[in-house]
Amino acid sequence: MTEEIDQILKEMTESGGATTETKPGDEVDNKGVEESQPAEEVTTETTPPAPCADEDKKDEDEIQAVVEQPAETSPPAAEGEVEGDKKDEEEIQIVVEEATETSPPIVEAESTEIDGKPEGEAEESGVKEEEEKGGAESEEPVEVKDEELKVEEQEAKEEEDSNEQAKDEEKEDEEKAEEKPCEEETPVITEVETETPIANEAPKTVVKKLTKRQLRSAGRRVVPQEQPAAGKPDEEVTDEDIEALTNKLKVKSIDLRSYSNQKAHHTDDYDVPNVVLRRGQLFEIKVGFEQPVKLDDNKSELNLVISLGESPRVTNDTRITIPVGTTVKKWRVDLLGLKEEDLTLRIQSPADAPVGKLNIGISAVLKPTDDPLQWKYVNLYEHDEHLYLLFNPWCRDDVVFLDNEESRQEHVLNDGGLLFEGSHSNPKPRPWNFGQFDTFVVLASIHLLEKGLSVTARSSPIKVVRAMSAMVNAEDDDGVLIANWSGNYDNGKCPSEWAGSVEILSTYMVREAPIGYAQCGEFSGVLTSVLRCLGIPARSVTAYSSAQDSDGSMTVDVHWNHEYQPYAEYNTDTVWVYHTYNECYMARPDLHKGKKLRGWQVVDGTPAERSDGIFQTGPSPVPALRRGNVAVKHDSEYAFAMVNADRVHWMIQETGGSVFNKRLLHKEPSSVGRRIVTKAVGNDDIENITSSYKYAEGSKEERRAVNNACSHGTVHKKYFENIKNKDFDMKLTFDRRVKLGDDVNLKMRLTNKTDVEQQVEIFVECYGTNYTGILQDICRKEKLEATMPPGHKAKNQKNTKEKIMSGVVTAVGSLRRSTSSHHQQPDPVGVTDVAMTIYYDDYKSFISDHTALKFFIVAVRKEPRRHEIALQDEIMLQTPSLKMTVADPSKLKRDEEFSVDMTFTNPLPITLTDCRFNIEGLRFQQAKIIQQGDIEAESEIKVSFNLTPKLAGRKVLVATLHTKELKGISGSLQLEIQL
Numbered sequence: 001m002t003e004e005i006d007q008i009l010k011e012m013t014e015s016g017g018a019t020t021e022t023k024p025g026d027e028v029d030n031k032g033v034e035e036s037q038p039a040e041e042v043t044t045e046t047t048p049p050a051p052c053a054d055e056d057k058k059d060e061d062e063i064q065a066v067v068e069q070p071a072e073t074s075p076p077a078a079e080g081e082v083e084g085d086k087k088d089e090e091e092i093q094i095v096v097e098e099a100t101e102t103s104p105p106i107v108e109a110e111s112t113e114i115d116g117k118p119e120g121e122a123e124e125s126g127v128k129e130e131e132e133k134g135g136a137e138s139e140e141p142v143e144v145k146d147e148e149l150k151v152e153e154q155e156a157k158e159e160e161d162s163n164e165q166a167k168d169e170e171k172e173d174e175e176k177a178e179e180k181p182c183e184e185e186t187p188v189i190t191e192v193e194t195e196t197p198i199a200n201e202a203p204k205t206v207v208k209k210l211t212k213r214q215l216r217s218a219g220r221r222v223v224p225q226e227q228p229a230a231g232k233p234d235e236e237v238t239d240e241d242i243e244a245l246t247n248k249l250k251v252k253s254i255d256l257r258s259y260s261n262q263k264a265h266h267t268d269d270y271d272v273p274n275v276v277l278r279r280g281q282l283f284e285i286k287v288g289f290e291q292p293v294k295l296d297d298n299k300s301e302l303n304l305v306i307s308l309g310e311s312p313r314v315t316n317d318t319r320i321t322i323p324v325g326t327t328v329k330k331w332r333v334d335l336l337g338l339k340e341e342d343l344t345l346r347i348q349s350p351a352d353a354p355v356g357k358l359n360i361g362i363s364a365v366l367k368p369t370d371d372p373l374q375w376k377y378v379n380l381y382e383h384d385e386h387l388y389l390l391f392n393p394w395c396r397d398d399v400v401f402l403d404n405e406e407s408r409q410e411h412v413l414n415d416g417g418l419l420f421e422g423s424h425s426n427p428k429p430r431p432w433n434f435g436q437f438d439t440f441v442v443l444a445s446i447h448l449l450e451k452g453l454s455v456t457a458r459s460s461p462i463k464v465v466r467a468m469s470a471m472v473n474a475e476d477d478d479g480v481l482i483a484n485w486s487g488n489y490d491n492g493k494c495p496s497e498w499a500g501s502v503e504i505l506s507t508y509m510v511r512e513a514p515i516g517y518a519q520c521g522e523f524s525g526v527l528t529s530v531l532r533c534l535g536i537p538a539r540s541v542t543a544y545s546s547a548q549d550s551d552g553s554m555t556v557d558v559h560w561n562h563e564y565q566p567y568a569e570y571n572t573d574t575v576w577v578y579h580t581y582n583e584c585y586m587a588r589p590d591l592h593k594g595k596k597l598r599g600w601q602v603v604d605g606t607p608a609e610r611s612d613g614i615f616q617t618g619p620s621p622v623p624a625l626r627r628g629n630v631a632v633k634h635d636s637e638y639a640f641a642m643v644n645a646d647r648v649h650w651m652i653q654e655t656g657g658s659v660f661n662k663r664l665l666h667k668e669p670s671s672v673g674r675r676i677v678t679k680a681v682g683n684d685d686i687e688n689i690t691s692s693y694k695y696a697e698g699s700k701e702e703r704r705a706v707n708n709a710c711s712h713g714t715v716h717k718k719y720f721e722n723i724k725n726k727d728f729d730m731k732l733t734f735d736r737r738v739k740l741g742d743d744v745n746l747k748m749r750l751t752n753k754t755d756v757e758q759q760v761e762i763f764v765e766c767y768g769t770n771y772t773g774i775l776q777d778i779c780r781k782e783k784l785e786a787t788m789p790p791g792h793k794a795k796n797q798k799n800t801k802e803k804i805m806s807g808v809v810t811a812v813g814s815l816r817r818s819t820s821s822h823h824q825q826p827d828p829v830g831v832t833d834v835a836m837t838i839y840y841d842d843y844k845s846f847i848s849d850h851t852a853l854k855f856f857i858v859a860v861r862k863e864p865r866r867h868e869i870a871l872q873d874e875i876m877l878q879t880p881s882l883k884m885t886v887a888d889p890s891k892l893k894r895d896e897e898f899s900v901d902m903t904f905t906n907p908l909p910i911t912l913t914d915c916r917f918n919i920e921g922l923r924f925q926q927a928k929i930i931q932q933g934d935i936e937a938e939s940e941i942k943v944s945f946n947l948t949p950k951l952a953g954r955k956v957l958v959a960t961l962h963t964k965e966l967k968g969i970s971g972s973l974q975l976e977i978q979l
Contacts, residue, residue, distance in 0.1 A: 433500025492516025768846025
């Protein structure tokens with residue numbers, strides 16, 4: 001019988017049954033009983049089955065009862081536990097323990113109240129009567145009372161009879177329950193086997209079955225109760241256990257293996273004492289203990305603790321505990337080797353981990369039981385120096401993955417480069433020291449990252465790029481640089497005097513405040529440095545004839561009054577001679593079909609346009625801009641207008657000084673974004689990337705993209721009107737390679753499209769400005785007249801030559817009538833050229849940072865019908881460059897001093913005063929400043945200085961010259977430093 005009982009117990013345990021052994025005196029766990037329903041007293045006697053046991057055998061659902069027989073030598077304490085089961089779908093087990101002949105059953109259980117009286121009192125008399133019979137071996141059904149099931153019983157009877165009859169029947173049932181508990185109150189136990197247990201033998205258990213209806217008739221519903229395993233109570237972790245574990249796993253040090261890890265992660269050039277790693281890539285560490293370590297103890301476990309950011313917390317996954325050999329939150333830790341006191345771990349960081357500061361620690365956990373709630377975690381060691389975790393363009397799973405090693409070397413690892421100035425026909429390179437590996441650049445980049453974003457947001461390069469575009473300017477958040485285009489640079493540096501990002505960011509970190517001053521080139525250079533430092537591929541890009549749309553129309557609107565003069569009050573849009581901004585490379589998982597938009601994204605740190613309330617721009621995908629899809633995030637309307645807006649001319653119509661209308665005068669569809677360039681990969685050549693932003697000017701695809709973009713803007717409805725074909729055409733040409741101090745020669749070419757001669761008036765105004773196109777003052781104004789010979793449609797071919805030779809150009813009101821305009825022999829197709837000269841004396845008072853001239857030109861034919869053509873254009877005057885040379889470049893070595901010679905020629909007929917040179921690069925020290933004094937008119941100077949490079953490899957030396965009269969002078973020298 002014992003073997004059978006053991007087999008039954010085994011089967012029930014495997015099937016999830018709640019069958020347990022109960023030792024004498026042990027208390028039964030009451031977890032399953034709600035606090036509002038104390039456990040009821042359960043009595044058992046070894047009597048034959050009651051007659052009511054077989055009343056409802058037809059019920060389909062059955063309930064299991066388990067009868068346990070304790071050892072003969074010790075009387076058992078029996079407890080029954082009950083839980084409410086709303087669905088009555090499971091089989092139910094009742095544990096009944098059989099007493100021996102010599103040991104009457106004694107019931108110990110929490111009392112419950114029935115009808116306001118303790119249940120123990122209700123059954124006390126019955127128990128005493130059974131005890132007086134000498135403890136004869138008998139069996140009594142379980143006595144159960146439950147008010148909840150009485151309600152169910154009442155509801156069942158209400159379905160059969162009326163409410164009043166159901167209440168009467170319920171009262172009768174309750175009376176019968178008091179007289180005959182077997183019939184109404186007690187679940188029936190069928191086929192009970194009774195055997196006298198043998199001493200020292202395990203309790204004998206027999207499974208019996210009851211129906212649900214039988215239980216309901218007893219006024220009690222019984223549900224399964226899972227009993228705790230017999231044995232001694234759960235072990236508790238003591239202070240002695242914690243101390244023993246701490247002594248056993250006492251960590252002496254953590255070796256981060258900086259050389260091998262940083263070499264593998266392409267971060268060995270970072271000039272900081274901290275280890276720099278890239279996310280999504282394996283790295284190894286070695287943990288040294290004070291004594292040999294054994295990891296085969298099932299009672300304890302060793303963990304690696306990863307802490308991200310300034311205030312790591314478990315709740316936002318910035319503090320992660322990873323058991324060795326497991327993966328937690330995409331962090332993987334594996335055991336590579338264990339040699340006495342040294343433990344080698346291999347760690348895999350996720351490809352979307354937050355970048356920035358990272359700390360590593362070691363912890364352990366004591367596991368006295370299998371219940372995690374009773375485990376005790378113990379911190380063993382926290383590494384005293386944090387690491388830096390960066391984005392990883394080498395990792396395919398990283399959003400910034402760049403699948404070209406040459407491009408990664410250029411746009412991530414190259415710490416020197418070029419910014420481009422000048423004009424679209426004559427771009428001028430400006431050397432710039434990005435210095436992304438410099439100590440101050442790294443510290444500043446991490447500082448800006450922590451200041452601009454929360455830890456969890458730092459996992460997204462999209463959010464990081466957007467935040468950094470705001471942080472490099474000081475407009476909203478006390479960022480790095482103060483913008484200034486005024487020409488007055490007191491209490492700061494002239495923007496063109498900076499030679500690179502290192503001096504800017506080091507000054508910012510030392511002062512802990514924004515510094516002055518900067519324009520678009522400086523903002524772009526610093527943003528490139530910060531993004532490359534953080535691991536995001538980035539480059540500086542220059543768009544020539546770049547629009548700044550002020551009203552969201554995605555057009556550049558130029559307004560004229562009835563006298564053909566620029567209407568300054570309405571001309572709020574501007575076209576910069578050039579604008580330098582940034583591109584960064586990444587996928588766009590935040591956008592629909594974001595994988596197709598993987599590539600270069602426009603981002604701009606210049607505070608020219610507010611976005612979401614602050615000065616920030618981008619990222620905006622270049623492939624979307626090419627198609628005119630300006631609805632994609634972020635700031636695509638602004639970016640599109642910057643490189644592909646139409647310049648639209650309007651004639652303001654007013655009466656009595658009040659504007660009542662404006663009419664469309666002329667469109668220039670190809671005057672914005674004439675050329676977009678960046679530094680080529682692997683060399684200092686210029687790379688034209690205009691075709692990546694726009695289709696060929698005037699093509700169907702390009703016009704479709706422009707119309708698509710304008711449909712999302714606030715463009716005036718008259719923009720879409722078709723302009724009638726003009727009877728003539730005009731184009732402005734001039735030599736754009738004009739050096740500062742030289743005269744500027746313009747040429748306006750008029751083309752007659754009719755077969756008759758035409759008379760044209762030309763209105764010209766020239767303004768001094770800088771590269772932003774903001775007008776300072778007028779420096780030249782002319783009204784010219786020209787006669788155009790018949791064009792190619794002339795019917796009388798005989799007299800064509802004669803008519804062509806009769807073209808006459810007359811200058812009216814010229815300040816220099818003898819030289820301001822002259823007639824050139826036109827081409828034999830109805831073409832007339834009108835020339836005009838702007839002299840150095842005309843613009844010398846406007847020389848400043850990035851000196852430029854802006855032209856407003858209108859040509860008008862009054863008879864027989866009025867036709868007008870308006871043009872606007874800019875020219876950038878070139879400044880001279882510095883020249884630097886080294887005696888023997890092949891002998892340059894790290895930590896060895898060498899000499900550099902620098903020469904400069906003053907192009908102006910005036911003396912340059914307050915001259916000083918700024919030198920940066922080679923990571924030799926902070927920016928070197930050399931005071932020069934004055935430089936005589938049109939004279940050459942030579943300056944020599946010594947440097948000691950600190951690093952080997954290909955490096956760039958950058959120098960700038962600043963004077964009171966002339967600014968924006970720079971030069972660079974590529975050097976190969978040997979070990």
